[in-house]
Amino acid sequence: MSLNSSQPNPSSPSQPPAPSPGDASGSSPSSAPPPAPAAAPLHLQPPTEEQAAVPPTSVSLASAATPVLAPVYAASTVHPGGSHAPSGTPTAAAASASATSSPAFPATEVPATDDSPFATAPVAVMPAGVHNAYIFQIFNTISWSIIIATPMLLFFKHLGARETILGIVAALPPLCMILQIPAARIVEQVGYRTFVLRGWTTRTVLILGMVATAWLPSAIDNTTRMCLMLFFLFGFNVSRGISTAGFLPWITQLVPEGVRGRFISIDQLSSSLAGVATLALTSVVLSGMHLSDRVDGEAMGKIVYGGIFLAAGIAATVSLVFLQRIPDVPITPEARSSGEPVPWRAMLNYKPFFRLTLFNIVCVTALSSGGFAWVPLFKEKFLLSDSFLLGNAACGGVCAALCLLYFGRIADVTGSKPLLWFSCLMLTMHFIGWALISAAVVPFNYGTLAFQIFTSAVGNSLFGLANVRLLMATVPVMGRSHFFALNAVINSTMAGLSPVFCGVMMDLMKDTQVNWGYWHWNKFSIVYVAFAIIFYVAWCLVTRLEETRAMSTETFFRELLIRSPARAVSRLIARRPFT
Known part of the structure; x- marks a missing residue:
């Protein structure tokens, strides 16, 4: 079909x-x-x-x-x-x-x-000066991949946090995106670049508070340390949520539609490579310290994590330099002074936008919860080290970068729908794989881990590329900032509530142990079965998305699986260059 x-x-x-x-x-x-x-x-x-x-x-x-x-x-x-x-x-x-x-x-x-x-x-x-956006993305990714991603979760786990606290940490970034709604009313009055630059500067300053919290004297107990870190994380994510309201409208107006797929792929490729390097170096640092073998391992761990947070602050400071160099776009005087009420209901009733938002809600529900559930799975069930977790994430980043190298070149021709369909297929297989491993049906070894890394990398990279591209094409020129804000707030609300709900449920099911023949039900196998079902629903919803220029599914897979490999083989035989 x-x-x-x-x-x-x-x-x-x-x-x-x-x-x-x-x-x-x-x-x-x-x-x-x-x-x-x-x-x-x-x-x-x-x-x-x-x-x-x-x-x-x-x-x-x-x-x-x-x-x-x-x-x-x-x-x-x-x-x-x-x-x-x-x-x-x-x-x-x-x-x-x-x-x-x-x-x-x-x-x-x-x-x-x-x-x-x-x-x-x-x-x-491509507009002149857009390369500064790629460099900004590199240093920005180094910063946020430490502050609101795996290293921060590992720091809380190092302090003895339970799944509920981990869920709150994972929920803060998306929940604070709700602030895009009030921010969208003033972003055009301030100017896109000025508005974003102020928010990024504020959150950079807050990183210094996280460094100080990690380096507090050992007399401060871990509960107090976690509360202080949550306070600074809240402030960081508030400034992030407000300032993000100006970034996507800015880039959408700056980059022409005909090259947005190429721009997004290069942007995400830069982010993936920076994330890989960050996670790899962080893994080496944690592995080299041998925290678990030291008598003062807990105190040394806080010092090491503080140094990692300091590196994130330095990277965030450098990113501000290149953020300021991205070309600004003009805003009409009428847009700056417009104070009319925003018709949120009419915007949501715009059918292409509504269908895309509904699809995003379903996908984000599973992706946000699955983004932290693997940390306690690796730590509690398989007893793996922090460095192994970061190395696993780095390998996923390499696979995502290779995926973007190919699909980023063809996204503007294939359209977004075939890529989203393929992404949902891979992520459904990914969550089914974790369910089988958690239920002890399939052994956990390097072969199954490689399959999980591959499906996750391909699915997540294609979802990010195609989803942002389709959103840019769906949102009309009128009310662009408000459409982006509405989409982000709805999706981020689900992305914020899902990890908290998932963390609470996992805490409640921590003693669940039920055997159904070869299948072993526990808190991990239950949640991953739920994630797989959710993504199967998302897979079905792709067919309802609207895109005027998209390749059919049959043509896409014929090109992907048959014609492209055949041409590659013929070029190898004829020794022709790959163009």
């Missing part, structure tokens, strides 16, 4: 019922557009030649599916061409990119070199 046809569906909500200026209804690109409806005065200006060339699929949400949004977001409408539009008549690809980003960038078609559907793709020009 095809996930999505290459032909647009006339009944799909993503297809606007009203034509846009310069559509294919018979009017030429230079003809005047139809007058605006009386119910939604948008203060339209005479269209430029670039605006008139925008195809009908680029019509904004306000003139298409939900007219109620038009009066609210009229002041924040951005010209498709903008003041940076190139001279001359743009191509269709350039016009499409201009409708969703400003400034606009020209686009060209790459001629096909073989019969592959991946050979022809619209290519737009």
Whole structure:
């Protein structure tokens, strides 16, 4: 069954019922557009030649599916061409990119070199200075992969924290994303880069408090130390949640639609490689100290973790330098002064956005809980060291980077839906694998561990790449910041509540031991069976997502499993370069 046809569906909500200026209804690109409806005065200006060339699929949400949004977001409408539009008549690809980003960038078609559907793709020009975003992502990942990821969980576990406390630590980052809702109302008034820079600076300062907490004298008991660390983590995540409201709208307006898949893949590749290096070095540091073999191992562990947190603070400081160098984007004066109430219900009723948000809720429920459940599994059931856990995470980062190297090149051609379908398949297999291992049906060895690392890396990397790309394509220009904030808040609420609920349930089921023949029920096998069922539901929901440009499932897998390997073999035999 095809996930999505290459032909647009006339009944799909993503297809606007009203034509846009310069559509294919018979009017030429230079003809005047139809007058605006009386119910939604948008203060339209005479269209430029670039605006008139925008195809009908680029019509904004306000003139298409939900007219109620038009009066609210009229002041924040951005010209498709903008003041940076190139001279001359743009191509269709350039016009499409201009409708969703400003400034606009020209686009060209790459001629096909073989019969592959991946050979022809619209290519737009990356904006100047965007490489600073990649460098920023490297140092930013070094920082957050320590502060809100595995090393912080291991520090709390080192202090004797139970699963409920670990669940709270894992829940803080997504729960604080709720603050994007109030932040979205002021982000355009401050400016994207200024707003994000202030938030990142605040959270960098708070890392110093975490370093001081880890280095407190040994007279301070572990409970007090955990409370102080939770306080600084709360402040860190509050500033993170507020400042994140400006980052995705900033990048969406900066990067043209035709190269967003390539940008996201490089961005996530930079993050994956930085995460791998961070986890590998952290693993070496913890392994080299031999904490468990020292008489003063607990005190030495606090010193070592404090040094790791200090390294995260230094990396965060360096990231601020490159964050400031990312090009800013203009914001219209009307958008800065707009104070109209936001129609949250009408935004949520926009069908493509609602379906994507529902899909995200289902996926994030399992991913957020599974993100911390493996730590007590490795520590309690298999009695593995901290360095082994970090090495395992580093191997997963390497696999994710290799996956992004390939799929990042084709995401703009295949579309997001086939990648999301494949991602859900891999993650379903991943959670089934952990359920079988936890239930003692399948032995835990290097072979099964390699399978788990591979499925997790492929599934998570493809989910991150395709999900962000589809969200950027789904969200309309009008009210962009509010759409991103609403999506993030809904998903983050589920991502924050799920680990807490999962941690409490695991604590309640800590003594559960039931045998069903070869199957052994315990707290780990129960939660991983639940995760697998959740992702099977997400796998089914992919078919309901809407994307106007997506390769069918059959074509995608034929290219992935048959034609691409065949061409690779032929190039090896003929000694032709891999292009």
